[in-house]
Amino acid sequence: MKILSVEQTRTLDQYTIEHEPIAPINLMERAAQAFTDWYTARFDKSRPVRIFCGLGNNGGDGLAIARLLTQLEYSVQTYVVRYAPRESEDFMHNHRRLKLISSITYIENERDIPVIRNREVAIDAILGLGLSRTTEGIVQSVIDAINHSPATVIAVDIASGLFADTANGPNSTIIQPDYTVTFHLPKLAFLQPTLGLYVGEWHWVDIGLSRAFIERTPTTYFYTTEKEVRHLLRPRNRFSHKGSFGHALLLVGSYGKMGAGVLASRACLRSGVGLLTVQVPRCGYEILQTTVPEAMCQPDGHLHILSGQPDLEAPELSTYSAIGVGPGIGTAPETLAMLRKLLSEAQKPMVIDADAINLIAKNRDLIDKIPKNSILTPHPKEFERLTRRWTSDYDKLGILRDFAQRNRFVVVLKGAHTAIATPDGTTHFNSTGNPGMSTGGTGDVLTGILTALIAQGYDPVEAAVLGVFEHGRAGDRAAQNRGQIGLMASDITDSLRWD
Ligand SMILES: NC(=O)C1=CN([C@@H]2O[C@H](COP(=O)(O)OP(=O)(O)OC[C@H]3O[C@@H](n4cnc5c(N)ncnc54)[C@H](OP(=O)(O)O)[C@@H]3O)[C@@H](O)[C@H]2O)[C@@H](O)CC1
């Protein structure tokens, strides 16, 4: 799914109005109806509704929603926050229609703000995509009152005061909704970790905006949904054999951190790799052979860490169709030497995670040695070590895009909506996963998955988008079975399902 800018979204509305064609007031009615359908499917009439409307089209939506809910016999009280002398045309139209069936309260001063009680629902239709400056005055006071109330808060289209794709200034007053019900495609703001408070649980309702326009509008931001992923997964040929699915090499583990290696190895095998060889310190040999009998194990000459001196005659690196390195390897000097040699010799895109990233961050000359199109999977702290500290989520997105593009890497920045930046400058946000996955070892599982996909011949960008999505989806299945709190990394591996 594409993520469009505010400017593009405005043009999309306009294009739909001209080419469907549909009168703007009818498009607003469709939006209000879609919101109302969403609302009535979840909230019954026992909960009083207070709808707060601004003077633009977001307010117009609010007035139309008030009329539709009133007609359905919900208990509705409508407020218009009078912050300016002018109203939009469609606002005025809906204002006239609502006036015929219900009263409207005007908020001009603080004393006009009602007390919002427990069990009530506050619908925020004060400001939408037309936000052009930080909120102040009476708008700010109403937002504060809603935020401090015990009511369930639902934002229409976007929380009032939240910019959809640029940073809000410090100390901005913004609605903190429990839900956001949005009419357009997802907005960039919905996917940023520090803005979660201003989004809540977001839902998209379709109001039939022009698909033709969306298809031909260029964007660098995408949101991965099941629809896209379905096209990426390759079906298996009946006559295939284990050689058809590649031979992966994982370099993992150190004394006390062999679990990371086991997690990555099991996930790799559960993700369809044909053959797997795992290189571990000698202390990990029996552990790996016992816990992952499906894998071949190649012990390092060093007892506790990977030093790159194999104990046995090791095959050429070119034997392997994919190489993954990092989980549990530590940052010992011998391991750095091993990584340096590995990066210099590897010819194909690799998967680079955890301590391998930390070693690279401390030895920046290694960046140039990483094969082009390799996948790096940092969490935010590791990414900061690799680049620099950011001032906002949007600043971080810029750093991420530049880093991936300049070095020709695929960077998987892990988080609530993992962001995948590609060498061609696009960024893909993931839609699966849950907070239960914030636990040790889930990153190791992802490394195993990605290495398996590359080994099977998936292009690195496809592997990253598909692998991150399925990793999150397996996490969601695991959370359904056990709940989020009890979720462990190995549950994710056990919940993987590829067909
Ligand atoms: N177009 C369509 O077809 C559809 C649109 N739809 C709906 O319309 C919404 C967008 O509507 P919109 O463009 O009228 O913007 P909206 O946010 O309601 O208000 C703009 C007004 O607020 C003012 N203002 C700005 N910042 C302010 C501040 N901090 N404090 C105070 N005032 C401030 C601003 O002033 P100005 O910047 O012009 O000075 C202007 O007067 C969209 O989110 C969706 O809900 C749906 O019905 C689907 C179909």
Ligand SMILES: [K+]
């Ligand atoms: K709003």
